[in-house]
Amino acid sequence: MQLDEADRRILRHYLAEPGLDRTDLAERAGVTAATLWRRLERLRAGGVIKAEAAVIDWRALGYTVEVSLRFTLDKTNPRAFDEFIAAAREVPEVVTIETFLGRVDVRLTVIARDMGQYQEIYRRRILTLPHIAELEALMLIATIKDEEGLPI
Structure with missing residues (x-):
């Protein structure tokens, strides 16, 4: 799957702060909430995002x-x-x-x-x-x- 710069921004912010609500994530990534939702769905369907998980220390x-x-x-x-x-x-x-x-x-x-x-x-x-x-x-x-x- 090819990633463009918007996908990369979304993934960087998503990885850095996975607990962000979608509105804040969209704002930080520089996309609209609807665009964020569509891109996250495409990344999941493409197997780039496999799951969301808790990281336990x-x-x-x-x-x-x-x-x-x-x-x-x-x-x-x-x-x-x-x-x-x-x-x-x-x-x-x-x-x-x-x-x-x-x-x-x-x-x-x-x-x-x-x-x-x-x-x-x-x-x-x-x-x-x-x-x-x-x-x-x-x-x-x-x-x-x-x-x-x-x-x-």
């Missing part, structure tokens, strides 16, 4: 530990990926599951309230996941850049 809820776990799976079992991912989905503290091509097969992001809780999750829920050949843990120290949008 886990730290504000008391989750102070975030760990990225990188797994290499035992690929001798043809169901290894499916069984591993199905089991990982059942761990409530797993907030992200990503698959890769290369040395790392799967990456999970796990959150915990503190190191004690993380240790418990790791021992009881992570190490019991099926088909793990290798596991590497990376503890998040700081997030330097976390952009939701594109440079449009």
Whole structure:
């Protein structure tokens, strides 16, 4: 889908302040409310805007530990990926599951309230996941850049 400058302005303001009401968004983007509505509908229909979602700050809820776990799976079992991912989905503290091509097969992001809780999750829920050949843990120290949008 081709975007013109008005679409880009709408998307920039929409990403910067998703809670704006449509009248303010139209004003900031320099279009009428009717134009904004038509363009948002076209962007949704074209798959550019997939959904509107709440972004939850886990730290504000008391989750102070975030760990990225990188797994290499035992690929001798043809169901290894499916069984591993199905089991990982059942761990409530797993907030992200990503698959890769290369040395790392799967990456999970796990959150915990503190190191004690993380240790418990790791021992009881992570190490019991099926088909793990290798596991590497990376503890998040700081997030330097976390952009939701594109440079449009």
